[in-house]
Amino acid sequence: MRTTRVATAGDLEALVALTRAGRQRLASWSPVYWRPAAGADELHRAWLAHLIGSDDAVVRVATDHGQVVGCAVSVRQPRQWFVDDVALVSDDRWADDGIDLLEAVAERPALTCVPTHHLARRAASEGASLHHVSSYWIRDTTPASHAPTPSLHPATVI
Numbered sequence: 001m002r003t004t005r006v007a008t009a010g011d012l013e014a015l016v017a018l019t020r021a022g023r024q025r026l027a028s029w030s031p032v033y034w035r036p037a038a039g040a041d042e043l044h045r046a047w048l049a050h051l052i053g054s055d056d057a058v059v060r061v062a063t064d065h066g067q068v069v070g071c072a073v074s075v076r077q078p079r080q081w082f083v084d085d086v087a088l089v090s091d092d093r094w095a096d097d098g099i100d101l102l103e104a105v106a107e108r109p110a111l112t113c114v115p116t117h118h119l120a121r122r123a124a125s126e127g128a129s130l131h132h133v134s135s136y137w138i139r140d141t142t143p144a145s146h147a148p149t150p151s152l153h154p155a156t157v158i
Contacts, residue, residue, distance in 0.1 A: 002097060004104040007052055007059040007071065014061070014068035015052075015085075016045045022087040029117045033138045048085075051075070060104055062088070062097040070097050074107040081107035091120040098124035 007015060020041055026034035037043075051057040051073055062070035070088040074081045083105055088098055102124060114122050116135070125132075 002062065002064050002100065004060055004062050004097075004100050007061045009049070009052055011059075011061050011068055011071075012045070012049055012052065015048050015059070015071050016041070018068070018071050018087040018089065019044060019048065019085045021089075022085070026115060029115060030138055032140065048073075058105075058107060060101060062093075062101045064097065069093055070101050072101050072105055074105055074110065076107075079109075081105075081110040083107075083110050083112035086112060086121065094120035094124040095127070099127040102128035102130060 023034065023036055023040065023044075027036060048059070052059050056076040058074040060072050060074075061068045070093065071085060072083055072087075073085040074083050086101070088094060088101075098121065111133075112125075112130075114125055116137070
């Protein structure tokens, strides 16, 4: 039986595992931008534990026969909610558990980011009637070795 519910402290280890795997996947797609910081796993565990009990966040889990198979965290911002740490145990769950999880996010207005390469999550977002509003790309901007590096006097920077 599949359900979506608000997370409890007992779900913390499952949330940590899901979000760690999600960060590793992001790093595989964009190793420089999504490079995990030193100690990220421990810090994120503490952050998730804080969010589970916070009045400024709603942490949800998707379960299948009592096992946590997905998560999504809605964090209050001044004018909207940001839905972060959206993760499932496998891509083949996005068409059902993923849509259910995204539809369960009731906080509005809300926004989230979906990585370009995450086709299953993008399809689930569309299946949950979420709308694409912008895109961006990350590109290495390291100057060519022969290009001079401009120097600016601090007084000229506005």
